[in-house]
Every structure is written in structure tokens, then in C-alpha cells.
Amino acid sequence: MMAKTSVSFSTLILAGLLVTAVPQSSHTAFPVSDTFSSPTPDEGQDRRLHSLQAKYRSLATQLSKLKPHQPYILVDTARNHLYVKRQDEIVLDAIASTGSGTILDKPGEGHDQWIFDTPRGEFFVQSKLTNPAWVKPDWAFIEEGLEVPKNPTDRVEQGVLGEYALGFGKGYFIHGTLYTRMLGKNVTHGCIRLNDGDLKSVYQFARVGTPIIIF
Amino acid sequence: MILCAVLVLLLASSIPGQAGETDSFPGLDLNNPAAIQEATRVLEEEVKLASRPQTYLLLDLVTRTIQIKGRGVELHRMAITTWSARALHELKGSHRLIARPSVLRRKIDPTAPVEQEPISLADMPVDYTLSFTPPLSVDVMPTAEESPFRWIRARGQTWWRDLQDSWSTNRPATQNPYLRLEVSAEQAQSLAWSLVDGMALVIRRPTDKR
Numbered sequence: 001m002m003a004k005t006s007v008s009f010s011t012l013i014l015a016g017l018l019v020t021a022v023p024q025s026s027h028t029a030f031p032v033s034d035t036f037s038s039p040t041p042d043e044g045q046d047r048r049l050h051s052l053q054a055k056y057r058s059l060a061t062q063l064s065k066l067k068p069h070q071p072y073i074l075v076d077t078a079r080n081h082l083y084v085k086r087q088d089e090i091v092l093d094a095i096a097s098t099g100s101g102t103i104l105d106k107p108g109e110g111h112d113q114w115i116f117d118t119p120r121g122e123f124f125v126q127s128k129l130t131n132p133a134w135v136k137p138d139w140a141f142i143e144e145g146l147e148v149p150k151n152p153t154d155r156v157e158q159g160v161l162g163e164y165a166l167g168f169g170k171g172y173f174i175h176g177t178l179y180t181r182m183l184g185k186n187v188t189h190g191c192i193r194l195n196d197g198d199l200k201s202v203y204q205f206a207r208v209g210t211p212i213i214i215f
Numbered sequence: 216m217i218l219c220a221v222l223v224l225l226l227a228s229s230i231p232g233q234a235g236e237t238d239s240f241p242g243l244d245l246n247n248p249a250a251i252q253e254a255t256r257v258l259e260e261e262v263k264l265a266s267r268p269q270t271y272l273l274l275d276l277v278t279r280t281i282q283i284k285g286r287g288v289e290l291h292r293m294a295i296t297t298w299s300a301r302a303l304h305e306l307k308g309s310h311r312l313i314a315r316p317s318v319l320r321r322k323i324d325p326t327a328p329v330e331q332e333p334i335s336l337a338d339m340p341v342d343y344t345l346s347f348t349p350p351l352s353v354d355v356m357p358t359a360e361e362s363p364f365r366w367i368r369a370r371g372q373t374w375w376r377d378l379q380d381s382w383s384t385n386r387p388a389t390q391n392p393y394l395r396l397e398v399s400a401e402q403a404q405s406l407a408w409s410l411v412d413g414m415a416l417v418i419r420r421p422t423d424k425r
Contacts, residue, residue: 100333
């Protein structure tokens with residue numbers, strides 16, 4: 001009984017394949033015969049159209065293959081939203097805070113400045129941290145009019161980045177915040193802030209290597 | 216049975232390709248050679264751009280949309296109300312942004328008791344010119360309905376530039392391509408925000424007579 005069922009199933013599949021294969025084989029037969037006789041204007045146009053269609057399909061497939069096939073993080077800095085996406089599906093839509101775009105002069109004679117933008121482009125999750133401590137950079141002291149400490153331990157501050165942080169290079173992180181009322185605004189120094197619940201979801205979802213696309 | 220399994224696997228592996236094909240330009244008339252040729256030209260450029268870790272712009276004049284894309288994925292879409300162009304037939308390949316409107320950034324004063332206001336979309340300009348290389352100018356301006364005074368001013372600037380071009384004694388035989396986009400103020404600001412230096416732009420041109 002089982003053998004009969006499997007034979008009929010495979011016959012169906014083969015029949016289906018034959019039906020779908022027929023037009024393709026008829027297309028490939030055309031150019032071969034055409035090489036031995038000069039085509040009429042209509043045949044020439046048809047061949048050109050088929051060739052264009054084939055090229056278009058091939059390129060569309062190539063482009064499709066470049067799309068992230070694994071889930072990825074998308075950050076809209078203009079509207080301050082972070083999305084977790086799986087192909088076209090939005091798995092998570094979180095209100096975020098991104099870079100303020102303000103500038104701060106670096107101390108010294110030069111005209112160097114810090115620009116507090118969230119970087120745009122494509123990045124990857126490089127590190128996943130739990131209970132991260134903030135090692136305050138120079139600008140965090142200078143913007144408050146404080147002296148930059150000489151002792152590195154004086155830079156460490158606990159409990160301001162939330163329970164998790166995801167590093168994506170050059171000191172930029174997706175992390176939590178104490179200032180949840182500022183979510184939805186451009187207020188950070190370049191990092192991406194989330195509330196505790198969304199941060200936990202993103203942390204659980206992301207792996208090292210998960211793409212982050214920021215625009 | 217083994218043959219069947221192999222054939223089923225082959226069929227299954229061909230499905231993503233077909234899905235991708237329908238994603239690229241929905242509504243494209245596959246029986247229109249000129250339309251396919253243009254779509255193919257754009258796809259060739261997109262495949263190059265999407266293979267790098269960057270965001271890029273697709274200006275689709277057929278669907279009247281500006282799309283911010285990365286890895287071939289549409290990240291954000293803005294509507295074009297109306298557009299006009301000059302020498303679009305000379306466009307080849309993609310273009311790189313070399314000049315965009317400056318943004319007035321606020322400077323943090325450590326001695327000030329109040330924090331500086333951050334920049335936001337509202338700080339972005341609504342009428343501006345973008346310059347690309349190879350040479351291409353794109354004027355972005357608000358719609359007449361939304362900002363009549365800004366629209367008149369922007370149109371005036373365009374006419375003045377065209378007039379200067381026509382008077383120029385060193386006028387080149389072929390003029391550089393130029394594009395004027397009318398978009399809502401919100402979309403203009405959104406586009407200005409999303410631009411980054413060196414950003415690539417690809418334009419899909421209509422093939423029918425307008």
C-alpha cells in the first residue's frame with residue numbers, strides 16, 4: 001500500500017516537471033535552428049526580447065541573492081526607530097534614540113571637533129555584553145566642563161547602559177538608557193538607545209555577525 | 216525515487232530566484248524591450264552597489280519614488296510629486312554625491328547651564344541642490360501647493376541658471392544632465408537627512424513619451 005502511494009506521488013511530480021520543462025526546452029531549441037537560417041525581422045525582435053528578459057531575470061535573481069537572508073537590525077535615525085527584520089517581515093519595531101548631530105570642540109590649539117552622529121551604512125554585531133559598564137571617553141568629561149581623569153578606573157560608570165549592550169564597532173553600541181522619556185529623539189553621542197524590554201528582545205535575537213543597517 | 220527527490224530539490228532551489236525577480240520592478244512590462252533594457256541597466260548598477268556594505272539611492276522616475284536601499288533591500292521610500300529633466304539620455308552607470316546642503320550643527324558649550332538642542336528632521340532644508348559625479352545636478356524643491364513662495368523662488372533660480380547656460384559662450388555641445396524633483400517638505404527633509412557624502416545614486420528613466 002505504501003509502495004503504491006509513493007509510486008503515484010513520484011509519477012505526479014515527474015508529470016509536473018515535464019509540464020514545466022516543456023516551454024524551456026522549446027525556447028532553447030530556437031537559437032540553435034536560427035544559426036543556420038537568417039531570421040526574419042519579427043524573429044530577430046523576438047530573440048532580442050527573450051535575451052533581454054533572460055538577462056533581466058538573471059540580474060533580478062543576483063540582486064535577490066545579495067539581500068540578507070538571515071534576520072537583521074535596521075535603524076532609521078531620522079525617525080528614531082529600530083526594527084528587527086526577517087526578510088520583509090518586521091519582527092520588532094522599537095522606539096530608539098540616536099545621534100544628536102551636535103558638535104564639541106576638542107581641547108588644544110587645533111580645530112578638531114567631535115561630531116555626535118550615529119554612523120550610517122552597514123555594520124555587524126561584533127560583541128554582546130551583559131551588565132555593561134560605561135568607560136567614559138574624554139568628551140563625556142569635557143562636555144560637562146570637567147577635567148579628564150588620569151586614572152582609568154575613574155572613567156568607569158556602572159548601571160547607565162542597561163542590562164545589555166551590543167557593540168558594532170568603533171565604540172558604538174546598542175544599549176539601554178536611564179532617560180526613557182528621551183526615546184524617539186536624537187539625543188545620543190552616536191550610540192543607539194532602547195528601553196529595557198526592547199533591548200532584551202534585541203539582545204536575545206542578535207548573534208555576533210547579525211547585520212545592522214543604519215540610514 | 217532518488218531521481219524524484221533530486222528533481223524536487225532542484226525545483227525547491229529555483230524558487231528564491233523567481234521570488235527575487237518579481238521583487239525588482241513590479242509592474243514592469245516584460246514585453247516592452249525598451250522598458251526591460253532600462254530596468255536591466257538599473258539592475259546591473261544595483262547588483263554592483265548592493266554587493267558592498269553601503270546605502271544607496273534609487274531614483275525611480277517610472278514609479279515616482281526615491282528609495283534608500285542597502286544590499287538590494289528597500290529601507291525607506293519617498294514619493295515624488297512631479298519631476299522634469301534635461302539630457303537624461305546621457306546618464307550612464309551610477310553617480311556619486313559630491314555636494315549636498317550643509318546642516319547647521321549646534322555646538323555644545325560646556326560652560327552653558329542648558330543643554331544644546333539636538334538637530335532633528337525639522338532642521339533639514341526643503342529646497343536644495345545635490346551635485347553628483349559624473350556630472351548631474353538634482354534640484355529638490357517643495358510643491359507649489361505646500362510652499363508657494365519657496366516654489367517660486369526655487370523655480371526662479373532654475374530659470375536663471377538655464378538662462379545663464381544658454382548665454383554662456385563656452386556652452387558645451389552636450390549639456391550636463393539635470394533633474395528637478397518636486398516633493399513634499401517632509402520628504403525633502405527626510406531625503407536631506409539620509410544623504411551621506413559619496414552616496415551612490417542610480418536613476419531609472421521612463422521609456423515612454425511623457
